[in-house]
Amino acid sequence: MSSTRAGKNNSQPTAEACGDSRESRAPGRKRCPVTHQCILDAARELLEEIGFAAMTIEGIAARAGVGKATIYRRWPSKAGIVMDAFLAANCPDARFPDTGSVREDIRRQIRSLVKVMNSPSGRTIATLIGGGQMDEELAEAFRSRYLAARREEAKRVIRRGVESGELRADADPEVALDALYGPVYYRLLVGHGSLTPKYADALVDLVMDGLAA
Amino acid sequence: MSSTRAGKNNSQPTAEACGDSRESRAPGRKRCPVTHQCILDAARELLEEIGFAAMTIEGIAARAGVGKATIYRRWPSKAGIVMDAFLAANCPDARFPDTGSVREDIRRQIRSLVKVMNSPSGRTIATLIGGGQMDEELAEAFRSRYLAARREEAKRVIRRGVESGELRADADPEVALDALYGPVYYRLLVGHGSLTPKYADALVDLVMDGLAA
Amino acid sequence: MSSTRAGKNNSQPTAEACGDSRESRAPGRKRCPVTHQCILDAARELLEEIGFAAMTIEGIAARAGVGKATIYRRWPSKAGIVMDAFLAANCPDARFPDTGSVREDIRRQIRSLVKVMNSPSGRTIATLIGGGQMDEELAEAFRSRYLAARREEAKRVIRRGVESGELRADADPEVALDALYGPVYYRLLVGHGSLTPKYADALVDLVMDGLAA
Amino acid sequence: MSSTRAGKNNSQPTAEACGDSRESRAPGRKRCPVTHQCILDAARELLEEIGFAAMTIEGIAARAGVGKATIYRRWPSKAGIVMDAFLAANCPDARFPDTGSVREDIRRQIRSLVKVMNSPSGRTIATLIGGGQMDEELAEAFRSRYLAARREEAKRVIRRGVESGELRADADPEVALDALYGPVYYRLLVGHGSLTPKYADALVDLVMDGLAA
DNA sequence: GTATAAACGAGACGGTACGTCAGGTCTTTCT
DNA sequence: AGAAAGACCTGACGTACCGTCTCGTTTATAC
Numbered sequence: 001m002s003s004t005r006a007g008k009n010n011s012q013p014t015a016e017a018c019g020d021s022r023e024s025r026a027p028g029r030k031r032c033p034v035t036h037q038c039i040l041d042a043a044r045e046l047l048e049e050i051g052f053a054a055m056t057i058e059g060i061a062a063r064a065g066v067g068k069a070t071i072y073r074r075w076p077s078k079a080g081i082v083m084d085a086f087l088a089a090n091c092p093d094a095r096f097p098d099t100g101s102v103r104e105d106i107r108r109q110i111r112s113l114v115k116v117m118n119s120p121s122g123r124t125i126a127t128l129i130g131g132g133q134m135d136e137e138l139a140e141a142f143r144s145r146y147l148a149a150r151r152e153e154a155k156r157v158i159r160r161g162v163e164s165g166e167l168r169a170d171a172d173p174e175v176a177l178d179a180l181y182g183p184v185y186y187r188l189l190v191g192h193g194s195l196t197p198k199y200a201d202a203l204v205d206l207v208m209d210g211l212a213a
Numbered sequence: 214m215s216s217t218r219a220g221k222n223n224s225q226p227t228a229e230a231c232g233d234s235r236e237s238r239a240p241g242r243k244r245c246p247v248t249h250q251c252i253l254d255a256a257r258e259l260l261e262e263i264g265f266a267a268m269t270i271e272g273i274a275a276r277a278g279v280g281k282a283t284i285y286r287r288w289p290s291k292a293g294i295v296m297d298a299f300l301a302a303n304c305p306d307a308r309f310p311d312t313g314s315v316r317e318d319i320r321r322q323i324r325s326l327v328k329v330m331n332s333p334s335g336r337t338i339a340t341l342i343g344g345g346q347m348d349e350e351l352a353e354a355f356r357s358r359y360l361a362a363r364r365e366e367a368k369r370v371i372r373r374g375v376e377s378g379e380l381r382a383d384a385d386p387e388v389a390l391d392a393l394y395g396p397v398y399y400r401l402l403v404g405h406g407s408l409t410p411k412y413a414d415a416l417v418d419l420v421m422d423g424l425a426a
Numbered sequence: 427m428s429s430t431r432a433g434k435n436n437s438q439p440t441a442e443a444c445g446d447s448r449e450s451r452a453p454g455r456k457r458c459p460v461t462h463q464c465i466l467d468a469a470r471e472l473l474e475e476i477g478f479a480a481m482t483i484e485g486i487a488a489r490a491g492v493g494k495a496t497i498y499r500r501w502p503s504k505a506g507i508v509m510d511a512f513l514a515a516n517c518p519d520a521r522f523p524d525t526g527s528v529r530e531d532i533r534r535q536i537r538s539l540v541k542v543m544n545s546p547s548g549r550t551i552a553t554l555i556g557g558g559q560m561d562e563e564l565a566e567a568f569r570s571r572y573l574a575a576r577r578e579e580a581k582r583v584i585r586r587g588v589e590s591g592e593l594r595a596d597a598d599p600e601v602a603l604d605a606l607y608g609p610v611y612y613r614l615l616v617g618h619g620s621l622t623p624k625y626a627d628a629l630v631d632l633v634m635d636g637l638a639a
Numbered sequence: 640m641s642s643t644r645a646g647k648n649n650s651q652p653t654a655e656a657c658g659d660s661r662e663s664r665a666p667g668r669k670r671c672p673v674t675h676q677c678i679l680d681a682a683r684e685l686l687e688e689i690g691f692a693a694m695t696i697e698g699i700a701a702r703a704g705v706g707k708a709t710i711y712r713r714w715p716s717k718a719g720i721v722m723d724a725f726l727a728a729n730c731p732d733a734r735f736p737d738t739g740s741v742r743e744d745i746r747r748q749i750r751s752l753v754k755v756m757n758s759p760s761g762r763t764i765a766t767l768i769g770g771g772q773m774d775e776e777l778a779e780a781f782r783s784r785y786l787a788a789r790r791e792e793a794k795r796v797i798r799r800g801v802e803s804g805e806l807r808a809d810a811d812p813e814v815a816l817d818a819l820y821g822p823v824y825y826r827l828l829v830g831h832g833s834l835t836p837k838y839a840d841a842l843v844d845l846v847m848d849g850l851a852a
Numbered sequence: 853g854t855a856t857a858a859a860c861g862a863g864a865c866g867g868t869a870c871g872t873c874a875g876g877t878c879t880t881t882c883t
Numbered sequence: 884a885g886a887a888a889g890a891c892c893t894g895a896c897g898t899a900c901c902g903t904c905t906c907g908t909t910t911a912t913a914c
Contacts, residue, residue: 026880026881026888026889027880027881027882027886027887027888027889028879028880028881028887028888028889028890029878029879029880029888029889029890029891030879030880030889030890031889031890031891032879032890032891035890035891051346051347052346052347053266053346053347053348054347056868056869056870057869057870057871058868058869058870059869061892065892066891066892067891067892067893067894068870068871068872068892068893069871069872069873069890069891069892069893070890070891070892072871072872073890073891126346127346127347129343129346129402129403130342130343130344130345130346130347131343131346132343132402132403132404133264133265133266133339133340133342133343133344133402134264134265134266134267134340134343139403139404142403143403143404143405147403147405151405171419172415172419174406175396175412175415175416175419176419178396178399178400178406178416179392179395179396179416179419179420181399182392182395182396182397182398182399182400183388183391183392183395183396183399184395185395185398185399185402185403186391186394186395186396186398186399187391187395189342189345189346189398189402190342190345190352190355190356190360190398191345191352191356192356192360192364193387193391199388202385202388203388203391203392205423206384206385206388206389206392206420206423206424207392207419207420207423208423209422209423210418210419210420210421210422210423210424211419211423239857239858239912240856240857240858240911240912240913241856241857241858241859241910241911241912242857242858242859242860242909242910242911242912243858243859243910243911244858244859244860245859245860245910248859248860269899269900269901270900270901270902271899271900271901272900274861278861279860279861280859280860280861280862280863281861281862281863281901281902281903282859282860282861282862282902282903282904283859283860283861285902285903286859286860452862452863453861453862453863453906453907453908454861454862454863454864454905454906454907455862455863455864455865455904455905455906456863456864456905456906457863457864457865458864458865458905461864461865477772477773478772478773479692479772479773479774480773482894482895482896483895483896483897484894484895484896485895487866491866492865492866493865493866493867493868494866494867494896494897494898495864495865495866495867495897495898495899496864496865496866498897498898499863499864499865552772553772553773555769555772555828555829556768556769556770556771556772556773557769557772558769558828558829558830559690559691559692559765559766559768559769559770559828560690560691560692560693560766560769561692565829565830568829569829569830569831573829573831577831597845598841598845600832601822601838601841601842601845602845604822604825604826604832604842605818605821605822605842605845605846607825608818608821608822608823608824608825608826609814609817609818609821609822609825610821611821611824611825611828611829612817612820612821612822612824612825613817613821615768615771615772615824615828616768616771616778616781616782616786616824617771617778617782618782618786618790619813619817625814628811628814629814629817629818631849632810632811632814632815632818632846632849632850633818633845633846633849634849635848635849636844636845636846636847636848636849636850637845637849671885671886674886695873695874695875696874696875696876697873697874697875698874700887704887705886705887706886706887706888706889707875707876707877707887707888707889708876708877708878708885708886708887708888709885709886709887711876711877712885712886
């Protein structure tokens, strides 16, 4: 439990710069960034340990050593906290390789995705999508704050393949992406089969054959 | 609200045959099948109206006009009730056409699936898979009681295509199925794009091109 | 802490008669009288220990080993519980002596009242009247369930004195009672002077002189 | 609502005299007397509107347009504020008449007291005494800052009656005062009867008969 | 028939968590 | 240094459900 705090919050952030434009600024105590991080840490830990549904605000507050009201002041819903916690821990990622062969780039990307899906992060993603079924706010946050950038990056790769003539000219990138990613998420969420590198390869071969010029 | 009951349960099950082997049989009142149906109806309605997570056993009991204990006596968990309710309403389905062309059979099937996914049943399926992320029991029930038969049927079609030479001999039916169904479930669950007949066609064309001999 | 309970409530009240008229009876489990008593005991203890204002429903529930909802199901307010608790512990009381002399009867009664007011019961009464300033429900309960019977009894004594000629014929019993009891409650509540037997005697002498024929 | 302030406290005390001797003086901003009055006004209004128990420091601060800390800096407890607020509004009072007849002086005084008790001030007094049951500080403040002077004045009248021979020589002023005031406070606090001029007269007659020489 | 036994609607029960509110303290910025 | 604003931890509020447990009644065999 890395984020347990002693009790009293004597953090005193020691004058973090806050390069503020010289326009008054509202009075009042600032929100403590240490507290913020403690809450996110607690949320992430609980998400991995017991899952989205079993988490409680009370539990997050207790583990973070924080009052419930402090959480409610900062986030409107459990989904919000969890999304922030997930993103804070999973941002640095998504870089596509560029080997010259689009098929090879994508194979490596899907293999890497499969590996992530088998890690705790994968369970978290599944939990977030699951939670999104009853919480449109969470679903939207997941799409716009996690998925969008990754899809954009992947679409660029598909377009690169089309331009280089490696992929057929009439390929629809949206459909192509779904054909590649959809099956991985499908197995992640439904659990009817395992996510192995072999599966990644077979999937990529099948879809890329369909996409090839 | 079709299942609302007057209050008192005056069902008197009218001697349902139950062709049982003539070996003693325990005494005591039998479980009323009308009650059973009322609970399933109430559960299905609530599932569509407010979703799996927001449902409560208490709410189901109230709407069904039934005591909570009656529900706990019959099902061990919310997941169980909901799965039974879903299956009772969605069994008659899954028949594949047989047009002579496997690609055409599959196109029709995926189009039909897309249509289902856009109906309330689609939301229910999404809700069930979503609930399955925090309830392995529900996930397992969904796989074995809903999905398995459908995948088996679809696999038969793929194999038929392989045998007829329409599809390449080394095609892995499991991967093929995921490539076809995965993207549809992906869009259903993540909601980043709409499920249209056009999408179904583009998807089937892409995957079947990859599968073609 | 006399009322602490082991945990599970296995009381089973053993079929108390309930000589009920034969008119249906509401369904459902009956409210456990043991639980009832535990709550009252806890409330009375807390009232004496920390006072009405500092008491919390949560605290009562915890000490009684009872869920909060159980309390809210039975009483609408803290005042109600406390009043019931007070009455359950303080009912057997109020008997006036009958020495032949009304003045002597009253002296003994006021002396006895003064003694009560110096005991924990006195503090409880003060707390109840104090609480009644912000809770009309509590005030009304105190008047009708505690005070009324005592005043009625005392009024009877005054009337007896009038009839016997010991007291003047035009004495208003209500005013007489207030003149006797008011000062005692005044000191109890305001605390500007002590409540001693000597004070009781002086008070009774003064008022009875005013009342004498 | 006379004391509501726009929000920002732009009072700028306009050089209140503060005839201070020019001897050093502590540094820093002076406590704004306007702020002080705003808080007392807010407290008094709330006391009359919702009573002592329902009042909150937060509510007083909000209505006064003042920070909570400003209140905590000046008063140690809710009781303190309320007492100050009450006294600020109710000081000018207590003058006894002098008609030559002590009985008549007292009758007028009790009649006047009864009238006050029927006004909002009466409810406030009841509230203060009620609050004093759980807050000895408040009780003590009420006795020393409100009651003491009034009792002193009344005692003087009693003594005057003794000296003039109108009252019996062995009358104990403390008991006499309680016999006169006690019943009024009793009805005020318990509410079992109304406080009318007629009641005042009957009470004074009864007690003064007991006190008469 | 008459036990015996289970199912049933109702609802009490000890709990846990909800989201809100106020308490009293502390920090920040402005005056 | 005082004041307004507001973050912060604490803890109680009253409500909603949880899953279990009586209640008294209604059906069913089994003796």
